[in-house]
Amino acid sequence: MQRAFVDREDLNKALETLKNGGLILYPTDTIWGIGCDATNQAAVEKIFALKGRDKSKSLIVLLHNDNQIASYVQTVPEVAYELIEYAEKPLTIVYSNAKNLAENAIAEDGSIGIRIVRHPFCEQLLQRFRKPIISTSANISGDASPKSFDDISAQLIHGVDYVVAYGQHEKSDGKSSTVMKIDPSGKFEFLRK
Numbered sequence: 268m269q270r271a272f273v274d275r276e277d278l279n280k281a282l283e284t285l286k287n288g289g290l291i292l293y294p295t296d297t298i299w300g301i302g303c304d305a306t307n308q309a310a311v312e313k314i315f316a317l318k319g320r321d322k323s324k325s326l327i328v329l330l331h332n333d334n335q336i337a338s339y340v341q342t343v344p345e346v347a348y349e350l351i352e353y354a355e356k357p358l359t360i361v362y363s364n365a366k367n368l369a370e371n372a373i374a375e376d377g378s379i380g381i382r383i384v385r386h387p388f389c390e391q392l393l394q395r396f397r398k399p400i401i402s403t404s405a406n407i408s409g410d411a412s413p414k415s416f417d418d419i420s421a422q423l424i425h426g427v428d429y430v431v432a433y434g435q436h437e438k439s440d441g442k443s444s445t446v447m448k449i450d451p452s453g454k455f456e457f458l459r460k
Contacts, residue, residue: 273388277432282395289428290314292419294437295329295402296357296386297444299413301427302329305399308369314401315371317426320408326372327359327380329402331393336381339367339399344453351383357444358382361458363451372401382444388433404443412443 281291288310291302301317303310305328315322330336333351336343341364351358365372365379373379382402384390393400404412405419413419416435424430446459 273391273433278388278391278395280429281392281431284429285392285396285398285400287428290317290426291429291431292405292424292427293388293392293431294386294416294434295389296382296384297442299405299416299419299434300402301405301423302400302402304396305368305372305401308371311369311371311401314403317423318403318406318408320403322371323375324408325361325374325378325380326401326403327382328368328372328399329382329384329389329393330399331384331390333383335399336362336383339365339379339381341366342451344449344451346453346455347449350447350449350455354445356442357385359444359446360455361446361448368399378448380446388431414438 284291285304288307290313293300293302301314303314333348340362347360359380359382361378361380363378365377368379405423406412407420415438447455448458449455
């Protein structure tokens with residue numbers, strides 16, 4: 268699929284919003300998401316409030332490179348790198364013992380879901396931001412996930428601080444990522460295929 272050019276101004280506005288603790292509405296390698304600085308507790312709180320999401324439900328974070336995982340997880344089993352390398356579609360891996368993230372971004376059991384994103388806008392944003400970004404589907408909790416920008420409710424669009432222009436006219440297959448849980452020993456299981 269032909270990808271649109273990433274506009275520098277669009278990227279800069281999203282970056283500034285994240286740095287200032289704001290929320291962005293942005294396209295990812297799966298579906299449109301709501302994002303914020305994953306190390307900023309107040310920003311993460313705003314996401315729960317906007318979505319009406321139960322705080323016991325865990326969130327995921329996006330990184331642009333698997334070398335960064337060890338900065339946010341106590342132990343990264345070697346098999347995780349192989350799973351990421353050979354994954355044919357977007358893969359979120361839930362790791363035990365998260366660290367260096369906002370407390371309210373980490374699940375009650377201490378785990379965190381991390382996806383290495385392969386998407387032109389997200390990759391550039393993450394490279395420049397140099398921190399993980401929360402990614403949660405752009406819907407009110409309980410509603411269907413949006414297959415395209417046109418499916419996102421006005422309530423969410425007006426509830427964020429910046430709406431990314433990139434990808435608004437593209438249609439996606441509307442599929443969420445595969446989710447696997449991996450323990451420090453390297454044992455893993457599928458949570459969502």
